[in-house]
Amino acid sequence: MMMKYNINPDIKKAETLPASFYKDAETLELLKDKVFLSSWQWIGDENQVPLSQSVHPFVLLDGYLTEPMVLTKNKADEISCLSNVCTHRGNLVALNSGKSKKLNCFYHGRRFNLKGEFEHMPEFEQTEDFPRPCDNLHKFPLKKWGPFLFAGLSPSFDFQQVIDKMNERIGFLPFDDFTFDASISQDYLVNANWALYCDNYLEGFHVPFVHPDLNAVLDYGSYTTEVYEYCNLQIGYTDEAVEVFDLPEGHIDYGKNVGAYYYWVFPNMMFNFYPWGLSINIVKPIDMNRTKVAFLAYVLDPTKLNQGASQDIDKVQREDEFVVEQVQKGVRSSFYKAGRFSPTQEKGVHHFHTLLSRFLNA
Ligand code: FES
Numbered sequence: 001m002m003m004k005y006n007i008n009p010d011i012k013k014a015e016t017l018p019a020s021f022y023k024d025a026e027t028l029e030l031l032k033d034k035v036f037l038s039s040w041q042w043i044g045d046e047n048q049v050p051l052s053q054s055v056h057p058f059v060l061l062d063g064y065l066t067e068p069m070v071l072t073k074n075k076a077d078e079i080s081c082l083s084n085v086c087t088h089r090g091n092l093v094a095l096n097s098g099k100s101k102k103l104n105c106f107y108h109g110r111r112f113n114l115k116g117e118f119e120h121m122p123e124f125e126q127t128e129d130f131p132r133p134c135d136n137l138h139k140f141p142l143k144k145w146g147p148f149l150f151a152g153l154s155p156s157f158d159f160q161q162v163i164d165k166m167n168e169r170i171g172f173l174p175f176d177d178f179t180f181d182a183s184i185s186q187d188y189l190v191n192a193n194w195a196l197y198c199d200n201y202l203e204g205f206h207v208p209f210v211h212p213d214l215n216a217v218l219d220y221g222s223y224t225t226e227v228y229e230y231c232n233l234q235i236g237y238t239d240e241a242v243e244v245f246d247l248p249e250g251h252i253d254y255g256k257n258v259g260a261y262y263y264w265v266f267p268n269m270m271f272n273f274y275p276w277g278l279s280i281n282i283v284k285p286i287d288m289n290r291t292k293v294a295f296l297a298y299v300l301d302p303t304k305l306n307q308g309a310s311q312d313i314d315k316v317q318r319e320d321e322f323v324v325e326q327v328q329k330g331v332r333s334s335f336y337k338a339g340r341f342s343p344t345q346e347k348g349v350h351h352f353h354t355l356l357s358r359f360l361n362a
């Protein structure tokens with residue numbers, strides 16, 4: 001039987017998602033359709049197709065959605081995000097990244113242009129009513145935010161409203177100068193349900209308990225969470241002695257010492273802006289008890305790295321991993337059912353649970 005999840009919109013009255021949410025296989029399966037396919041996913045940056053007439057195949061959320069997709073850039077430098085599945089008999093079309101004028105399926109020679117439009121197929125002269133629009137490669141809605149790309153699968157909302165919201169505070173940053181740094185980017189395997197990882201991210205409540213070093217630079221008392229429709233923001237204020245943003249006059253936080261802006265975007269993306277640049281966490285479910293967290297660093301000012309609120313990100317990551325893995329063991333207990341929220345400290349978690357239940361019930 002399908003589980004029903006309802007979160008009271010009043011955080012003072014609400015209970016958290018029940019333990020069953022984190023251990024029900026049917027729910028994880030249902031989330032594919034109801035949450036992940038109904039929203040937007042990070043698909044990397046535009047440097048994956050640096051040249052005109054190039055392609056970059058990839059698998060979205062490999063092991064979970066496992067959706068074969070391909071990013072293309074045509075002669076006019078238009079970027080498209082397409083299904084990488086041939087509309088003939090389902091072969092994968094692009095196999096390698098690099099220069100390519102067309103998308104040629106090597107199985108029986110069907111050819112598409114770099115916008116995914118069907119162009120040619122041998123031995124199909126007698127096929128009636130061919131080609132039809134569905135013989136083109138499926139094209140995904142694509143949104144660009146600076147150099148970053150997001151694809152909608154069958155999105156139920158416009159990603160522009162998320163971008164606009166984030167730009168209110170960090171739109172002043174020179175996005176095109178963000179440089180990907182592979183040396184400090186890595187994947188972490190976490191032995192816990194993906195949603196537990198997000199729950200933990202969405203509150204600063206645990207910082208004094210779990211991250212003593214980070215707590216020493218953050219001003220816990222003024223840590224705030226703002227909730228928007230499909231994203232939310234945690235602001236880490238800090239004292240003047242450590243690196244803070246040089247905010248332009250007229251900025252909503254002008255005059256305050258902001259050490260970090262932590263944006264979470266439904267359902268599984270985190271954008272952490274620091275004075276040195278941006279760290280992105282993409283939380284990728286593998287199965288009920290395992291999650292891969294891709295940690296990607298984009299540097300703006302390397303001289304500010306490893307200072308203030310961004311010091312020793314790896315240590316903070318390990319501390320989070322440890323606690324989330326303990327919670328994973330806890331929610332599997334027969335005696336833990338659900339918890340309650342702190343109205344002052346857990347607005348972000350409540351927001352996440354509300355969205356999950358709303359999307360699951362839609
Ligand atoms: S599967 Fe692509 S041409 Fe047959």
Ligand SMILES: [Fe+2]
Nearest residue numbers: 200210211320
């Ligand atoms: Fe943490």
